[in-house]
Amino acid sequence: MKFLLFASRNRKEILRDPLNLAFGIGFPLIVLLLLSVIQANIPVSLFEIGKLAPGIAVFGLSFIALFSGTLIAKDRSTSFLMRLFASPLSASDFILGYTLPFLPIAMAQSALCFGVSFFLGLQMNANILLTLLVLFPVASLFIGIGLLAGSVFTDKQVGGVCGALLTNLSAWLSGTWFDLNLVGGAFKTIAYVLPFVHAVDAAKAAMAGDTASIFPSLWWVIGYAVVILIMAIFVFAKKMHSDQI
Amino acid sequence: MIAIQTKALTKRYKDRLAVNALDLSIEQGELFALLGVNGAGKTTTIKMLSCLTRPTSGDAFLLGDSVLSNPDAVKKKINISPQETAVAGNLSVKENLELVAGIYGSDAKTAQSKTNEMLSTFGLSEIAQHKAKTISGGMQRRLSIAMALISHPRILFLDEPTLGLDVFARRELWSAIEKLKGEITIILTTHYMEEAEALSDRIGIMTRGRLQDVGTSAELIAKTGTKTFEDAFIALASESEVDR
Numbered sequence: 001m002k003f004l005l006f007a008s009r010n011r012k013e014i015l016r017d018p019l020n021l022a023f024g025i026g027f028p029l030i031v032l033l034l035l036s037v038i039q040a041n042i043p044v045s046l047f048e049i050g051k052l053a054p055g056i057a058v059f060g061l062s063f064i065a066l067f068s069g070t071l072i073a074k075d076r077s078t079s080f081l082m083r084l085f086a087s088p089l090s091a092s093d094f095i096l097g098y099t100l101p102f103l104p105i106a107m108a109q110s111a112l113c114f115g116v117s118f119f120l121g122l123q124m125n126a127n128i129l130l131t132l133l134v135l136f137p138v139a140s141l142f143i144g145i146g147l148l149a150g151s152v153f154t155d156k157q158v159g160g161v162c163g164a165l166l167t168n169l170s171a172w173l174s175g176t177w178f179d180l181n182l183v184g185g186a187f188k189t190i191a192y193v194l195p196f197v198h199a200v201d202a203a204k205a206a207m208a209g210d211t212a213s214i215f216p217s218l219w220w221v222i223g224y225a226v227v228i229l230i231m232a233i234f235v236f237a238k239k240m241h242s243d244q245i
Numbered sequence: 246m247i248a249i250q251t252k253a254l255t256k257r258y259k260d261r262l263a264v265n266a267l268d269l270s271i272e273q274g275e276l277f278a279l280l281g282v283n284g285a286g287k288t289t290t291i292k293m294l295s296c297l298t299r300p301t302s303g304d305a306f307l308l309g310d311s312v313l314s315n316p317d318a319v320k321k322k323i324n325i326s327p328q329e330t331a332v333a334g335n336l337s338v339k340e341n342l343e344l345v346a347g348i349y350g351s352d353a354k355t356a357q358s359k360t361n362e363m364l365s366t367f368g369l370s371e372i373a374q375h376k377a378k379t380i381s382g383g384m385q386r387r388l389s390i391a392m393a394l395i396s397h398p399r400i401l402f403l404d405e406p407t408l409g410l411d412v413f414a415r416r417e418l419w420s421a422i423e424k425l426k427g428e429i430t431i432i433l434t435t436h437y438m439e440e441a442e443a444l445s446d447r448i449g450i451m452t453r454g455r456l457q458d459v460g461t462s463a464e465l466i467a468k469t470g471t472k473t474f475e476d477a478f479i480a481l482a483s484e485s486e487v488d489r
Contacts, residue, residue: 005347015334079327086295
């Protein structure tokens with residue numbers, strides 16, 4: 001059960017960093033509030049809360065990749081990971097320790113997003129729990145991306161890849177800010193090849209109680225999550241035994 | 246009894262030979278310094294001995310266990326304080342120590358008791374609740390060594406333990422390291438002559454991946470016919486340059 005000790009350390013590292021809290025929780029909530037204010041002042045239904053909240057929840061989860069990637073990359077650059085690689089911790093202890101603490105953080109982040117959305121008009125019912133369940137594989141996907149990026153890049157590079165590129169990709173290509181049909185063409189095709197819009201579609205379906213529409217989209221997310229997690233575990237395990245940690 | 250025995254231990258990175266057929270024998274309880282300029286192969290040697298890097302050829306035995314065939318057994322007997330301070334910045338000093346104790350198998354109560362022992366031994370009690378990233382470089386080094394010692398290793402690797410410290414912090418750390426002498430086997434890498442001379446029982450001089458010579462500082466001075474240990478080091482390191 002050594003992974004629990006390591007997981008606890010990782011949880012503390014994340015939650016004690018005020019920047020993480022500001023970006024991971026504060027920023028998505030500000031976007032949620034802003035778009036809700038815009039919705040209140042326009043005649044068409046563009047950012048209706050029932051559809052906006054799941055989109056913002058997915059957008060918020062993209063920051064989990066930044067947290068986990070930065071943590072791992074920093075552990076590498078400060079030689080903290082070298083210290084632990086020389087200890088009796090196994091590869092599975094590392095993988096579990098770096099992934100498990102992010103799941104409750106991700107769920108708490110989404111729950112907070114829905115809590116704030118309640119004050120903006122979101123109806124509280126069992127669909128919220130279903131949506132949280134749907135967001136579980138989405139969180140796993142972003143955790144996997146973080147583990148992969150942290151194993152390969154420096155902490156500054158992780159900031160660029162996960163902090164700038166990934167959060168923007170998951171925002172623009174998710175259909176949260178605008179209907180992808182409005183753009184169409186290659187943009188829409190690319191968006192539907194990537195998992196972000198599928199994550200938002202699945203979450204929106206869950207929020208609407210449309211259980212039949214959840215799975216076609218969620219399969220995409222689960223597929224991406226499985227492939228990326230396997231890749232991340234492979235790369236991390238390889239890094240453990242490589243000359244350059 | 247021999248704590249560390251290396252047999253033609255070699256590490257090659259593509260076309261660069263980092264460590265070249267190292268044959269070395271270190272007794273239990275000995276404080277052995279590996280001295281050399283940057284790129285001499287000191288850190289690579291430590292990485293191989295602590296199972297962080299696999300040797301290209303040769304082998305090393307730590308208290309009888311091979312780093313190649315039984316690294317798990319080796320890892321239970323050793324600990325390392327890397328060149329960088331390698332502490333968890335957002336954890337308190339106390340939490341850092343308890344984490345490492347737990348990872349090496351201590352239950353919560355034992356980890357707490359070992360932590361208190363280390364806090365006291367290394368003069369860290371007053372800053373026990375401070376976040377590791379907020380304490381001074383000297384204190385971080387002390388914490389790093391305390392983290393390496395909390396598992397009660399039989400062999401301890403200290404990679405450039407005083408790098409970047411001011412003279413006061415360095416002397417304080419020397420005093421802490423001196424207290425460990427005789428109790429556990431310590432391999433210390435450094436490129437500070439005075440550090441190797443002051444702390445170690447024997448010194449191995451590495452140049453360009455090779456172990457150029459081994460002996461006490463007095464033996465190396467006598468061997469080279471020089472007046473100071475620094476001169477002896479330069480004479481031995483220069484031999485390597487001439488041999489190239």
